[in-house]
Amino acid sequence: MHIYLVGGAVRDKLLGRPEGDRDYVVTGARPEDLLALGYQPVGRDFPVFLHPRTGEEYALARTERKSGRGYHGFVFQADPAVTLEQDLARRDLSINAIAEDEHGTLIDPYGGVRDIEARVLRHVSAAFVEDPVRLLRVARFAARFAPLGFTVADETMALLRQMVAEGEVDHLVPERVWAETRKALAEAQPSAFLRVLRGCGALCVLYPEVDALYGVPQRAEFHPEIDTGVHVEMVLDAAAAIAPGDDLVGFCALTHDLGKALTPAAEWPRHIGHEQLGVAPLRALAARLRVPAEHAALAELVCREHLNVHRALELRPATVLKLLAALDALRRPERLEPFLAACLADQRGRLGHEHDGYPQAAYLRRARDAAATVTAAPFVAQGLQGPAIGAAMERARIGAIAEMKQCNI
Template sequence: MQVYLVGGAVRDALLNRKVVERDYVVVGATPEEMISQGFTQVGKDFPVFLHPKTQEEYALARTERKSGKGYTGFVCDASSSVTLEEDLLRRDLTVNAIAQDNLGKLIDPYGGQKDLENRLLRHVSEAFSEDPLRVFRVARFATRYAYLGFTIANETMALMQSMADSGELSTLSAERVWQETKRSLLEKTPHVFFSVLNEAHGLSDWFTELESSVDTALATLKTAVDLEKVENESSFNKGDSGTQTSESSAPEITRLITRFTALLTHLNEEEAKRLCSRLKVQNQVSEIAILSSKFKDSLSDTQNSPADLLALFNGCDAWRREERFTLLLSAFAPYAHNKGVDWQHQQKRIKNALEAANQVNVQDIIATGVKGPEIKDALTQAKLAAITSLSE
């Protein structure tokens, strides 16, 4: 039995990046031998085991043969006769097909180190095309390492285009596509993910609504990242919280919502709904993006009337979901910025109007003798009057 460190841990160590998790491949072992040494088997499709102390993953060396459509249609051979080179051959990119033994020696049969030096993402073999999820994975790797100057090899891009044109991407599950998308949106240069997919003909199955206006979407997404940097640097310079850094201060979910909203706001409401539904985006993220698409004109209009503002608050249920509405205003900033709106002033105007309307007390209205259905109308008129008074 021989154990090797493989994949991302080796790649990131060679790039002087922080290694987050370690995966191992075991050559010359059987499931029974692994279990006898205290490992716990967790893999269903192929033998993967958790180390009894570290809980790190150890997978038996395996080969895969395509047997059907999609990313699950594979026949796996994890017998003890499978070699390390055979295991590495089935991996997606050469930079992910480097192994390291327990003495620190690198085993690199497919030129991964050279591709790391050349900042190149290149497929290991033609078997790459058997798994359509790899189109999205490569787009994510291109996104993650764009700041280091990585590009995709021409022959790999051609293969990705062929895979997309074949219709295989449509066989993927929404959960897997959204997972790759979500992870990419949280990288330093999230626009790269969609640029790569666009070049690879990979938008049509899952991001149909973005195809005709991808440049606009990506420009707004870039602005979202730029505005984050300005805000983070400002917070860092002020020394807020003592633990903040200039790289990231907003919670991950907030960054995800803001960036995804920036990507979708230029769409109309129905387009945004379709895209979110197709990807099965979680409600916490999708509802802000959809509201932003629906109310972008009202949010952007610095001359909108008190009645328009009241309609905005009603449509967004700002009365009961004020925290969500505040998040919407924050997420809308990139779109407003790209439209030339003085968003700082407009956002303050909207918040002041909402605060004024919230000062209206329904109990005071009831105390005047108003009853039944008339209460709602009286409440609306009182809120409208409160907003109107701000501009007088």
């Protein structure tokens, strides 16, 4: 029996990145061998075990054979005869197909070290096309490693296009698409995720509402980048910088301008009312991919209200209170920060505006705090009842916001 560290832990060590989960492959062993050593079985489709002390995953070396459509259509073989090289051959990218033995010696049969040095994402074998999830994983790894200079190999992009053309992507279930997309939105450069998907033709299949934004012009005086799709890429990367690792802010950034794709071409480059137009495609996208309710709800608020946030310093106190009420920010103050982060990302996701200040955010925080000082108790003490209490509180909150604004002019 031999044990090897494999996958992401080896890759990240070579890249000088913090190591995440450590996964191991075991060759020359049977399930009963690991059970006798106290390992706990967890794999349903193939033998995976948890180490009795560390809880780390140990999988028996295995091969896989395509038996149907989609990513469930595989038959696995795991027995003592399967070699490490055979196990590594079934992995997606060469940089993920490197192993390390107990002495620290690297086993790299598919050139992963070379591709790390060359900053290339390259598939291991032609079997790559058999699993459509790999297309999403390549796009996600592009989002993670683009800041390090990684690009997708031409031959790998050709395989991605082949997978789309042959309909493999059509067999991805919504939960898996969302799971990979959510991870990509939390990476350092999510725009690379969109570019890879668009480059292979998968974006129009998986996210047609986003794909439709490319080629739609905006007013150059406000958007020097002009193309709405490019703007969304820039907003995604701004969101990743403002709220690192926050896929909620990332999803809001991804969907905030979907309405611009619905503007009649005769009205370009103006997009009057795109905030409201964007709600329907956002809801359709969220329902289709079964996006979590809070992601969908906050994204809809950003879609509808981001222009009001940009104009916050010009709004009447009553309108500011209405905005805070729409966000439910008085009862749920934790919603305010991701909402503002997404709006700030929209402000900065424009050519030449990457470092803009955003006093609107501080103003809305102060407005929320001022409104929150108003409680029902004084009005109850005055003898008010029912709707009269709510009306009095609303007037008082508008007054508190007005006073705050006057004091900060």
